[in-house]
Amino acid sequence: DGGITQSPKYLFRKEGQNVTLSCEQNLNHDAMYWYRQDPGQGLRLIYYSQIVNDFQKGDIAEGYSVSREKKESFPLTVTSAQKNPTAFYLCASSQASSYNEQFFGPGTRLTVL
Amino acid sequence: AQSVSQHNHHVILSEAASLELGCNYSYGGTVNLFWYVQYPGQHLQLLLKYFSGDPLVKGIKGFEAEFIKSKFSFNLRKPSVQWSDTAEYFCAVRSGNNRLAFGKGNQVVVIP
Numbered sequence: 001d002g003g004i005t006q007s008p009k010y011l012f013r014k015e016g017q018n019v020t021l022s023c024e025q026n027l028n029h030d031a032m033y034w035y036r037q038d039p040g041q042g043l044r045l046i047y048y049s050q051i052v053n054d055f056q057k058g059d060i061a062e063g064y065s066v067s068r069e070k071k072e073s074f075p076l077t078v079t080s081a082q083k084n085p086t087a088f089y090l091c092a093s094s095q096a097s098s099y100n101e102q103f104f105g106p107g108t109r110l111t112v113l
Numbered sequence: 114a115q116s117v118s119q120h121n122h123h124v125i126l127s128e129a130a131s132l133e134l135g136c137n138y139s140y141g142g143t144v145n146l147f148w149y150v151q152y153p154g155q156h157l158q159l160l161l162k163y164f165s166g167d168p169l170v171k172g173i174k175g176f177e178a179e180f181i182k183s184k185f186s187f188n189l190r191k192p193s194v195q196w197s198d199t200a201e202y203f204c205a206v207r208s209g210n211n212r213l214a215f216g217k218g219n220q221v222v223v224i225p
Contacts, residue, residue: 031211033213035215040122040217040218041217042117042119042203042215042216042217042218043157043203043205043213043215044215045212045213048211048212050211058212059114090156090157092157094211096211101147101159101162102213103159104149104156104157104158105156106155106156107156
């Protein structure tokens with residue numbers, strides 16, 4: 001089955017630790033995205049990548065980092081500089097053309113203790 | 114930057130009632146419009162989309178949305194809801210690039 005996988009589903013970390021969230025897609029999509037979802041806030045874009053080895057900051061990139069070494073993978077690192085990291089993180093992908101929808105993964109719920 | 118407004122964050126209604134969720138956006142140029150739905154415990158999925166053509170768009174599960182360019186709106190409707198429509202609904206707008214701007218969502222609860 002084609003789709004987007006995110007692992008793990010639940011993640012717990014101590015304050016001050018960096019943590020990396022995985023996102024893999026086998027849809028052969030060029031573009032990938034990371035969003036953060038907080039109750040009552042909708043989805044906010046953290047980073048996005050339209051092609052391998054290239055990525056851009058979204059609206060709330062501070063305290064996060066990404067890499068795009070392979071077309072199918074777009075890991076997100078939540079660093080200790082992120083002041084409020086506890087949230088639900090969603091990964092998405094799409095074809096690069098602007099006439100395509102984004103497909104979403106199941107999400108990772110990160111809790112920082 | 115594009116902004117998207119969704120009103121009435123919490124909506125509670127009975128089965129068979131009609132549902133209308135408002136969505137307004139700020140950008141006045143060419144836009145692509147989407148409604149996504151997130152059922153409890155499930156991932157976000159596309160309900161319907163508008164790119165061009167007929168401004169009345171029909172989606173899955175009996176939902177439809179109307180694009181009114183003069184009002185910068187893309188309201189979602191369903192004539193008769195079911196308990197299974199309980200979910201969070203997000204309006205999203207793309208303008209000028211591949212980025213989507215999302216509204217804050219509508220939490221809809223349908224009482225059997």
